Amino acid sequence: MSYYDVDAILTDAQKLPCTFEIDVPGLGYLDGNPGGTIKAGTKLDLPLWLGVMLAVSTGNNPGSQPLVTLDFPAPLQQRVVNALKADPNSVDLRAQAPHFYPLGAQIMDLFEDDDIVDVLTETFRTRAARIADHAHNAQGALTDGADFLRGLDETERQLFRSAHEGPKGVKTWSQNLKKTT
Incomplete structure (x- = not known):
């Protein structure tokens, strides 16, 4: 797969249901609340690339739970x-x-x-x-x-x-x- 592969880019843009596991300050714009906090338990459809990045990210606390859990699209x-x-x-x-x-x-x-x-x-x-x-x-x-x-x-x-x-x-x-x- 190439970096410029249009099909790969469009696949990565597919929406994926995600559930936030912790409160995340500063990402409220994803939920229509600019500058606000996304609360734990909030379910959002995010692009695949972003959902995966948030699912593997633990913020600044290595070993803690991921920011989101992913559900089947x-x-x-x-x-x-x-x-x-x-x-x-x-x-x-x-x-x-x-x-x-x-x-x-x-x-x-x-x-x-x-x-x-x-x-x-x-x-x-x-x-x-x-x-x-x-x-x-x-x-x-x-x-x-x-x-x-x-x-x-x-x-x-x-x-x-x-x-x-x-x-x-x-x-x-x-x-x-x-x-x-």
């Missing part, structure tokens, strides 16, 4: 996981998060939940087969798969583009090879 809540277990193709991942899989990967680095890792892996595997089918059969994709294709997250859209353009590249390479021999 809405795209990885139990209702979404249950829907993915039931039928991965029926879930509009783009509506959940435009960068669903990178968000899932970052969250799994934080929480290490094997059940969700298995669900995300199986979801990608199942949906990748359908994406490849639609990429190779563009007419069928337009007629019966339009809703499915609109619901692809950015990783799946890149997969679709690669699967769609790959055969064209092989055909061009093959034709160029025949010309030179």
